[in-house]
Amino acid sequence: METNQQVEPRHKEPGDPTVAQKATSPEFLSATVLTACHKLDHAQITELVTELKEQTAAVHTDDMSRPESMLIAQAHALDGLFAKLANRAFSVKSLDVMERYMRLALKAQNQTRTTLQTLAELKAPKQIAFVRQANIGNQVQVNNGTVPTRAREIRNGPNELLEVTYGERLDTRATCAPGGVDTTMEAVGAKHRPSER
Known part of the structure; x- marks a missing residue:
């Protein structure tokens, strides 16, 4: 008994769909649901499939x-x-x-x-825009090109507000040198003091 028998493919006429193709077509499946929902006679399923195919063809022609x-x-x-x-x-x-x-x-x-x-x-319909690059995120900046010369000159240094010299924390209780606006600033003298405290 030989087990390696070749199965001849069944030739079908053009335009003659198989049972599997008929049973899995969207129109046939919808027709079976409509038949069950409306308690229609199963003999009318062919008529339903034909109507659904016409409606599908209309959608394909943008109707x-x-x-x-x-x-x-x-x-x-x-x-x-x-x-x-x-x-x-x-x-x-x-x-x-x-x-x-x-x-x-x-x-x-x-x-x-x-x-x-x-x-x-x-x-x-919503308009679809095709873009070369899409960046999705919050506060994302993308520079697609050369870096400007000014950007190359800027250097990220340490925060100068908290330090006098690099690595040494600023003592907030110590007295400091006067600012550049009013260098002669001093305590209020007797002339400008209020009479009552």
């Missing part, structure tokens, strides 16, 4: 009227669901049940907002 209609209809349905759940939340006596209804209502409200945002992006 977005069907997706736009679908999104606005879904937004209205979600808004109605929000109103129903919010009204039901206010009609119950139990605070725990009211909180559950309000959580569901606010989820429906958020989904309405997301659906409308998707519709807005579909109508007016």
Whole structure:
């Protein structure tokens, strides 16, 4: 008994999809879900697949009227669901049940907002900018080029405010030399003192 038998590939006619291709197509999968949701006869699945393929082809030719209609209809349905759940939340006596209804209502409200945002992006897509270099961060500076001559001259030295000489801490209690503005500054004399302390 020989185990190394070669399997001949099955030739199919062009335009004749296999069962696997049919069963995994997006249109077929959506049609099975729609059939189950609406309790339709399974004989109508071919008709559903045909309709879904037409709608898919329209999107491929940049006709977005069907997706736009679908999104606005879904937004209205979600808004109605929000109103129903919010009204039901206010009609119950139990605070725990009211909180559950309000959580569901606010989820429906958020989904309405997301659906409308998707519709807005579909109508007016965001502009995409292709840049040579993107730096993402907080307070990032990128110098793509030569360093200016002035920048080469600047040298980072120690903080001169805290030290008189390098490595020796400044004694803040000691007297220091007068500044350059008023070198003759001295204590207030008797002439300028107030009469009462």
